[in-house]
Amino acid sequence: AGLTYSFGETLLDQSHFATSHRLTASATKRWDDCGHTTGYYEYEFLDLAGLLLIPEQNRSGHTNSVGLTQAWYFGPQNLGRIYAGYRFDNTDAYGSDFDMNSHMLNVRVEYPIFEDLVFDAEARQFWDDYSNGNSLDFFERPREDQRLELRTGLQKYITQNTSLRVDYTYVDSDSNVANLFGVNFYSYQKHVLSALLIYDF
Numbered sequence: 001a002g003l004t005y006s007f008g009e010t011l012l013d014q015s016h017f018a019t020s021h022r023l024t025a026s027a028t029k030r031w032d033d034c035g036h037t038t039g040y041y042e043y044e045f046l047d048l049a050g051l052l053l054i055p056e057q058n059r060s061g062h063t064n065s066v067g068l069t070q071a072w073y074f075g076p077q078n079l080g081r082i083y084a085g086y087r088f089d090n091t092d093a094y095g096s097d098f099d100m101n102s103h104m105l106n107v108r109v110e111y112p113i114f115e116d117l118v119f120d121a122e123a124r125q126f127w128d129d130y131s132n133g134n135s136l137d138f139f140e141r142p143r144e145d146q147r148l149e150l151r152t153g154l155q156k157y158i159t160q161n162t163s164l165r166v167d168y169t170y171v172d173s174d175s176n177v178a179n180l181f182g183v184n185f186y187s188y189q190k191h192v193l194s195a196l197l198i199y200d201f
Helices: none
Strands: 002-012 015-031 035-048 061-074 080-093 100-114 117-133 142-157 162-175 188-199
Touching: none
Parallel strands: none
Antiparallel strands: 002 015, 015 035, 035 061, 061 080, 080 100, 100 117, 117 142, 142 162, 162 188
């Protein structure tokens, strides 16, 4: 069993833009050497300080989430991992544009290529259903999004406590929100390359 709290701050043009508080409670059951099951509950409060054109576009609010992940071990010495999971989110935002329910399915595989180098790849599919008519939509329809995220990465262990990680992520988002001229504000494709220095203790 575990309990985790995290705090995040986002800067925009060197000025404060957003803060987030996240509390996660989880429990894991180990099934001998074949795998494990993890269930969790998460609460997040997001507070954005950016200027808003209208109150409906305020994304600040509270999100409650529950999820379940199943892991299977494979390969020599059971060092490989296959994960499958489901997550449900409910967001109560200050602005009516962002009240929503979200469903997410994911599959991930991890495998050590060498003794100190681990490869992983993941696919995640989201279905987001918003509760109210969207202020940017010409017909004031409730927003409906589908989003696919594909990620692959390598993690290099430098010491027992330190590792370096490089990830590439592709995001494809499809949304029904559009203005009179057919501009889809929340439909996009994105490529992200990131590097992390990780210290475990």
